[in-house]
Amino acid sequence: MIGRVEAEAGVRPASRLASRPPGATRAQAWRRVREAAQAGVWWVLSIGIAVGAWEGAAALNLINPIILPPPHEFIGEIRNQAQFLMPAVGVERTGANFVALTAIAASVQRVLTGLFLAFVGGVFTGTLAFYFDIVRKLTLPLVTLLAPIAPVAWIPLAIVAFGIGDWSAIFVVFVGIYFTLTLATVKAMTNVDPVYLDAARVLGARRMQTMIYVVLPATIPALFDLVRMNLFGAWMGVLAAEMVGVNTGLGAIVMVGRQMMNMNLTFLGMAMIGLVGYLLDAAFGQVQRRVLWWRRATEL
Amino acid sequence: MKGTLSCTGLSKVWNADTEREVPALEDIDIDVHPGEFVVIIGPSGCGKSTFLKLLAGLEAPTAGRLLHDGHPITAPDVNRSLIFQQPSLYPWLSARDNVAFGLKLQGMARAERRRRADEYLRQVGLREFATKHPHELSGGMQQRVAIARALCVGADILLMDEPFAALDVQTRYQMQSFLLDIWHGSGKTVVFVTHHIDEAVYLADRVVVLTARPGRVLDSVAIDMPRPRSVIGPEFERYRAHFIERLRAEVARAFEEQELVEMLDTRIK
Numbered sequence: 194m195i196g197r198v199e200a201e202a203g204v205r206p207a208s209r210l211a212s213r214p215p216g217a218t219r220a221q222a223w224r225r226v227r228e229a230a231q232a233g234v235w236w237v238l239s240i241g242i243a244v245g246a247w248e249g250a251a252a253l254n255l256i257n258p259i260i261l262p263p264p265h266e267f268i269g270e271i272r273n274q275a276q277f278l279m280p281a282v283g284v285e286r287t288g289a290n291f292v293a294l295t296a297i298a299a300s301v302q303r304v305l306t307g308l309f310l311a312f313v314g315g316v317f318t319g320t321l322a323f324y325f326d327i328v329r330k331l332t333l334p335l336v337t338l339l340a341p342i343a344p345v346a347w348i349p350l351a352i353v354a355f356g357i358g359d360w361s362a363i364f365v366v367f368v369g370i371y372f373t374l375t376l377a378t379v380k381a382m383t384n385v386d387p388v389y390l391d392a393a394r395v396l397g398a399r400r401m402q403t404m405i406y407v408v409l410p411a412t413i414p415a416l417f418d419l420v421r422m423n424l425f426g427a428w429m430g431v432l433a434a435e436m437v438g439v440n441t442g443l444g445a446i447v448m449v450g451r452q453m454m455n456m457n458l459t460f461l462g463m464a465m466i467g468l469v470g471y472l473l474d475a476a477f478g479q480v481q482r483r484v485l486w487w488r489r490a491t492e493l
Numbered sequence: 494m495k496g497t498l499s500c501t502g503l504s505k506v507w508n509a510d511t512e513r514e515v516p517a518l519e520d521i522d523i524d525v526h527p528g529e530f531v532v533i534i535g536p537s538g539c540g541k542s543t544f545l546k547l548l549a550g551l552e553a554p555t556a557g558r559l560l561h562d563g564h565p566i567t568a569p570d571v572n573r574s575l576i577f578q579q580p581s582l583y584p585w586l587s588a589r590d591n592v593a594f595g596l597k598l599q600g601m602a603r604a605e606r607r608r609r610a611d612e613y614l615r616q617v618g619l620r621e622f623a624t625k626h627p628h629e630l631s632g633g634m635q636q637r638v639a640i641a642r643a644l645c646v647g648a649d650i651l652l653m654d655e656p657f658a659a660l661d662v663q664t665r666y667q668m669q670s671f672l673l674d675i676w677h678g679s680g681k682t683v684v685f686v687t688h689h690i691d692e693a694v695y696l697a698d699r700v701v702v703l704t705a706r707p708g709r710v711l712d713s714v715a716i717d718m719p720r721p722r723s724v725i726g727p728e729f730e731r732y733r734a735h736f737i738e739r740l741r742a743e744v745a746r747a748f749e750e751q752e753l754v755e756m757l758d759t760r761i762k
Binding site for chain 2: 388389391392393394395396397398399402406407410411
């Protein structure tokens, strides 16, 4: 507490408001570059050691390259675009020349649509449940039971209900996190700092106004966090759906590889899944940082 | 004249009618006159903050009567504004929008409420910080914005709950004189809670001392010193000594009680 007070009283405004000498800015920029470079080195080392060991083991014939093709082989597989067109459904759905890219686009689009719908739906239901006692009492027990069902477990229903296609995959993402987000919304709203609510009441806010102007903005950062945490779950849900029934997208590529006993293709698909998942999370982090800029400072 | 508060036989019991009843305030009689600066001091846990919450209308008393200009207090009212000890500005709003928040609730047009908010920001010396957000302001600045926010809705009565307790000593002194500047000639009534004796003597027209839990009125002393006051000198020392004496006995009593309770607790376990 004391440390925080000092920081607020002195250090922060001084660094924020006073104009810095240009030398300090350059030194700071330089330090940031150096830190980024160091982080990059560790990245390269971490991945490089694993890839190196893998390539080495393959070169020394310690592993079967049919089952565990070394990275340079499966990444090279990306040149062989024609085979992505193998599954008939996939041709129809993706149809373009660079099929790997359209597969990525298809998966990403599904996961984002599902996340968006789940976010809007979860916040909406959660808000109603928080605001109206009767809604809370009627829905929360049910939602609590449905929330722990893994996205994958919804796939059979999705395929039966929506058939093979985009909406099955989107439904899996949606239903996989909608219930969790509903619960989280209620919880986050209940946890809003009471001093914010008291301040609003003292300033003359009615209950609805407190809800719109205080509770919602105060809750959104926590919900963003939750969506981000559920991103990987949603990503897995989409891929599982694509493997089992949707027949297009990155998940389908992995599955086609298995069916044709082409592990190059499977590993290429897995590598793309990992990379795209990572990039999605990073992109989300950036959005979060931009949209919720005020939050960093208040919760550090 | 607006800004009268009157409490008669005021009591508050937390968790009333349960096994965990905690009496917070007992039989408080205090009258606050329009434009008066009343400071309430007492040992920690004496119910000072509870008292302000009752005055604000955020909590209902268990017994007794509470009147604001002759009308019973049943709910919060923009004419009585509460300023909190912990940061209560909305971090997602700029200083200007924080100050204008109360006006927005009343449905005032954006341009007009911004103009007014800027006026109050100027009054608290933060006009050029209008577009900054709370995390870009120091703790003292944040409390000044909070004061501007309370003034902006036109409150006659400012209820202040240890508003400077979280500030460092230098800022605290600045904020005290700043508050007196704002209050002086404004005709506003102030009820200010603190556990700092110096702060009480420096600020108050009248100091009310509460006992340890449950809080009862132990003493009520008018501070008969001209303003602006100096915190050094025999007069200040005399008041200071008086309150230290009263509080020391009270704190000792509270401490002994607390120890006794803890001792009994461990015995029971």
